[in-house]
Amino acid sequence: MEIRTRFAPSPTGFMHLGGLRTALYNYLYARKMGGKFILRIEDTDQDRFVEGATEVIYDTLRGCGINWDEGPDVGGPCGPYVQSERKALYLPYAKQLVEKGAAYYCFCTKEELDERRAAAEAKGEVFKYDKHCMNLSKEEVEEKLASGIPYVIRMNCPTTGESTYHDVVFGDMTFPNDTLDDMILIKADGMPTYNFANVIDDHLMGITHVMRGMEYLSSTPKYNLLYNAFGWEIPEYVHLTTVMRDSQHKLSKRDGDAYYSDFIEKGYLKEALINYLALVGWNPGDEREFFTMDELVEAFDIHRLNNAPGIFDMDKLTWFNAEYIRKMPFEDYLATVTPWFDKVLAGTDTDYRRLAELMQSRTEVFNRVPDMVRFLAEMPEYDLELYFNKKMKSDPQVALENLQFILPVLESVPEWTETTIHDKVMEAIAAAGKKNGAVLWPLRIAISGQASTPGGAFEIAYLLGREETMKRLNAALAKLSENA
Numbered sequence: 296m297e298i299r300t301r302f303a304p305s306p307t308g309f310m311h312l313g314g315l316r317t318a319l320y321n322y323l324y325a326r327k328m329g330g331k332f333i334l335r336i337e338d339t340d341q342d343r344f345v346e347g348a349t350e351v352i353y354d355t356l357r358g359c360g361i362n363w364d365e366g367p368d369v370g371g372p373c374g375p376y377v378q379s380e381r382k383a384l385y386l387p388y389a390k391q392l393v394e395k396g397a398a399y400y401c402f403c404t405k406e407e408l409d410e411r412r413a414a415a416e417a418k419g420e421v422f423k424y425d426k427h428c429m430n431l432s433k434e435e436v437e438e439k440l441a442s443g444i445p446y447v448i449r450m451n452c453p454t455t456g457e458s459t460y461h462d463v464v465f466g467d468m469t470f471p472n473d474t475l476d477d478m479i480l481i482k483a484d485g486m487p488t489y490n491f492a493n494v495i496d497d498h499l500m501g502i503t504h505v506m507r508g509m510e511y512l513s514s515t516p517k518y519n520l521l522y523n524a525f526g527w528e529i530p531e532y533v534h535l536t537t538v539m540r541d542s543q544h545k546l547s548k549r550d551g552d553a554y555y556s557d558f559i560e561k562g563y564l565k566e567a568l569i570n571y572l573a574l575v576g577w578n579p580g581d582e583r584e585f586f587t588m589d590e591l592v593e594a595f596d597i598h599r600l601n602n603a604p605g606i607f608d609m610d611k612l613t614w615f616n617a618e619y620i621r622k623m624p625f626e627d628y629l630a631t632v633t634p635w636f637d638k639v640l641a642g643t644d645t646d647y648r649r650l651a652e653l654m655q656s657r658t659e660v661f662n663r664v665p666d667m668v669r670f671l672a673e674m675p676e677y678d679l680e681l682y683f684n685k686k687m688k689s690d691p692q693v694a695l696e697n698l699q700f701i702l703p704v705l706e707s708v709p710e711w712t713e714t715t716i717h718d719k720v721m722e723a724i725a726a727a728g729k730k731n732g733a734v735l736w737p738l739r740i741a742i743s744g745q746a747s748t749p750g751g752a753f754e755i756a757y758l759l760g761r762e763e764t765m766k767r768l769n770a771a772l773a774k775l776s777e778n779a
C-alpha cells in the first residue's frame with residue numbers, strides 16, 4: 296500500500312512553527328516510506344481569507360526543502376487541492392448522509408440558536424445543538440427546502456455509549472458520545488465546514504496517515520462516525536503534541552516566537568530551524584543532534600514521536616543556529632551578514648570581508664551582529680574602568696603611559712595593513728621590553744571602547760583605518776590624562 300500523508304493548512308498569512316513541524320513530519324514520513332506527500336489548502340472559511348496567504352505557505356515549505364508531490368500548484372490525480380475550488384463536491388456527500396440518517400437538515404435561525412444557547416448558559420450548561428430539527432418529518436423538510444428557507448446540514452451524533460479509536464502517539468482514545476455535538480457539515484452559504492471537507496478530502500485523496508495537531512484528538516470520533524457512515528476506511532491517526540515555549544505557555548504571536556517569519560527576520564537559518572524543530576517532539580533514539588533533510592528522512596520514525604509537549608527552547612535553537620553559521624561556506628556567510636553589517640556600517644569603508652572572517656565564529660543569530668560591530672562606525676562612550684585588567688597588567692595609569700608610547704609607533708606604520716600594524720607594534724613592544732598585554736589591552740579599549748570585540752587590537756586598527764585609529768587613540772589619551 297502506498298503511504299499518503301498530507302499537510303492541510305488554513306491560509307492565515309503566517310506559518311506557525313507548530314504547523315511547520317506538522318508539515319515536516321508528514322513530509323519525512325512520506326519520503327521515508329517511499330510514499331506521497333500532499334499539500335491541501337483548507338480555505339472553506341472565506342471570512343478569514345487573507346490575501347497572499349497561500350504564497351506564504353508555498354514559500355515557507357519550499358524554502359525549507361519540504362516539497363509536495365501533489366498540491367495546488369503542481370497538480371496531481373486528486374485535484375483540485377484547494378478546498379474552495381472543490382466546493383460543488385461536498386453537498387452530494389452530505390445528502391448521502393441525510394439519506395442514511397447520519398445527517399439532517401437544520402433550519403434553526405441564528406436568533407433561535409442564540410436564545411437556546413443563552414438559556415443553557417443561564418442554567419450553567421454547555422450548549423450543544425439539541426437535535427431540534429431532527430424531529431421534522433420528511434414532508435416538513437421538503438416543504439421548507441422548496442420554499443427556499445436557509446438551511447445547514449448537521450451530522451447526527453449518537454448521544455449514548457462511547458467512541459474509541461487508536462492513535463499512534465497517544466494510544467487508545469475513548470470519548471463518551473454525549474460530548475459529541477451535531478456539528479454543521481454544510482453551512483448556509485453552501486460551503487462545507489472545515490470538519491466535513493477535511494474528512495471527504497482525506498478519503499478522496501487516499502490519505503493513509505493523518506498527522507496533525509493534538510487539538511483534533513477530541514473531534515476525531517466525529518470524523519470516524521462520518522467514515523463509518525460512508526463505509527470508508529478510517530486512516531491511521533498520528534496526533535502531534537503542541538509546541539510550547541515552556542511547560543505552561545504556548546508559543547505566542549505576542550512574544551514574537553510563534554511564526555516562521557519571526558525567526559527568519561531575526562536572522563535564524565532555516566536549516567537550523569528545521570533541524571531543531573524536528574527534535575521538538577521526536578527523537579532519533581540515539582545521541583545524534585545534527586541532521587540534514589536527507590538524514591532526517593532516513594532516521595524518521597512515527598513510533599518515536601513524543602506524547603509529552605515539545606518544549607521549544609530558544610537557547611537550544613540559538614546554539615544550533617550558531618553551529619550552522621560556523622559551518623556555512625564563507626561566501627554564503629558573507630552574503631548573509633552583509634545586510635546586517637549595512638544596518639550600522641553603511642557609508643563607512645569597512646572591509647566587510649575581513650570583518651566577516653572575524654565575525655563568523657562569533658555569530659549566534661544575525662540580528663545580534665549590528666550591536667557587535669557598531670563600534671566600528673561610532674566610538675562608544677566607555678568607562679575608564681575598562682582599562683583595568685589584572686591578567687594583562689593594565690590599569691588607567693599603565694594605559695596612559697603605554698598609549699603614549701604606542702602612538703608614534705602607529706604613526707610610523709608605512710602601508711596600513713594588519714601585518715604591518717602587527718609587525719611594527721610587536722617590534723616596538725619587544726624593543727622596549729614591555730608586556731604585550733599591557734600595551735595591546737589598552738590599545739584595543741582605546742580604539743573600540745569595549746571589553747569584547749571581534750578580533751584584537753591589530754584587526755580593529757586595520758578595520759578602522761589609519762585616520763580613525765589615530766583619532767580614537769588621541770581621544771583616549773586626552774580622556775586618560777584628564778582623569779589620571
Ligand code: GLU
Nearest residue numbers: 303304305337493506507
Ligand atoms: N486546516 C486544519 C488546520 O489548519 C488542518 C487540520 C488537519 O490537519 O486535519 O489546523
